[in-house]
Amino acid sequence: MESGTRFAVHVDQFKEIVLQMETICEPLDETRQLVFLLGSLTDEYRMISTVLESTPNMTLAYAIQALSGVDASDESSSAEQKAFVAKKSYDKRRFNGKCFYCKKTGHKETECRKKKADEERGQVARDTSDYAFTATSAMGKTEWLVDSGASSHMTSVRDKFVSMKEPKTPVRITIVDGKKIDAVAMGTVGLKLMNGTSVTLSDVLYISEVEGNLISVAKLAEKDVVTQFSKDSVSFAMAMLPSRGPSAVETSTS
Numbered sequence: 459m460e461s462g463t464r465f466a467v468h469v470d471q472f473k474e475i476v477l478q479m480e481t482i483c484e485p486l487d488e489t490r491q492l493v494f495l496l497g498s499l500t501d502e503y504r505m506i507s508t509v510l511e512s513t514p515n516m517t518l519a520y521a522i523q524a525l526s527g528v529d530a531s532d533e534s535s536s537a538e539q540k541a542f543v544a545k546k547s548y549d550k551r552r553f554n555g556k557c558f559y560c561k562k563t564g565h566k567e568t569e570c571r572k573k574k575a576d577e578e579r580g581q582v583a584r585d586t587s588d589y590a591f592t593a594t595s596a597m598g599k600t601e602w603l604v605d606s607g608a609s610s611h612m613t614s615v616r617d618k619f620v621s622m623k624e625p626k627t628p629v630r631i632t633i634v635d636g637k638k639i640d641a642v643a644m645g646t647v648g649l650k651l652m653n654g655t656s657v658t659l660s661d662v663l664y665i666s667e668v669e670g671n672l673i674s675v676a677k678l679a680e681k682d683v684v685t686q687f688s689k690d691s692v693s694f695a696m697a698m699l700p701s702r703g704p705s706a707v708e709t710s711t712s
Contacts, residue, residue, distance in 0.1 A: 465503070465525045472498065489574075492518045499525075515565040601671070602649065604685065604692045608674040612641070612663040615671065619645045622664065629663060639667045 472495055476486060486494070495518070496507045503525065510521050556563050559573040567573060602613075610631065616622075622645035629641040641663040649657045661677065675685045684695045 468498070469495075469522055469526070488518045492516065492521055495521065515569050515571065517569070602673050603670060604675060604687075605672045606675040606685075608672045609676060610641075610663050611647075611659055611661060611672060611674050611677055612665050612668050613647065613671040614664075614666050614668045616664060616666075618647045618671070619643075619662070619664065620648045620658070621645045631663065631665060631668075637667075639665055641665050 476491060476494075479486060496511055499507050506525065510516055510524060557565050557567050557570050559567045559570045610629070612631065622643045625641060625644050629644065630638050631641065632638050643664040644661060645664070647659045647662045649659055651657060659673070660681075678685055678694065686693045686695070
């Protein structure tokens with residue numbers, strides 16, 4: 459950011475850079491975007507930036523709002539006054555209830571830094587096996603789409619099942635257009651990965667109305683399988699937890 463540039467102009471440039479970065483590498487989460495934004499400001503914003511950095515549970519949206527309201531080109535106020543206004547305004551709008559996750563007051567569960575940190579640590583702090591495998595995320599007749607929004611594994615291809623049975627209770631799924639459809643059956647599917655490894659995927663729903671094949675990230679997490687997305691592939695690492703038995707996702711090398 460050049461000295462004298464209005465923040466409104468700078469933030470538009472910043473958002474454009476973020477979009478460009480997302481097209482060539484993994485998306486930046488809100489925390490990293492906030493750090494980059496505050497770090498890109500000139501000395502004219504330094505005091506305000508320091509106040510925002512030290513404010514608990516600061517969000518990217520509010521930081522942009524606060525900085526827009528106390529633009530450095532407005533010479534009617536000193537830097538100290540602008541910083542005070544930004545801090546006071548944020549304090550007024552802070553959530554005064556209790557977080558359901560950490561039980562502390564001042565923020566919601568969706569804003570809880572402890573929850574975010576615990577979730578991140580949970581992905582890397584587990585004792586995982588050295589074995590990891592990679593599957594394509596491209597969709598096709600034989601490929602499976604790894605879906606972070608799907609509640610269950612599902613396929614419309616009946617002959618993919620190794621074993622199948624009718625569910626004890628009806629399983630209803632809501633698809634993208636809002637239509638509700640029922641699973642005809644559920645069972646186990648055998649997958650052959652790109653590296654030649656055979657994998658058994660359990661609790662897969664058979665739904666003829668669904669196009670293609672979906673692997674649910676949420677269901678994998680229930681089985682202690684860690685999912686990691688990269689630019690053109692998805693990696694799965696099976697966690698070996700002492701308190702649990704063998705993973706329900708069985709693998710064998712063929």
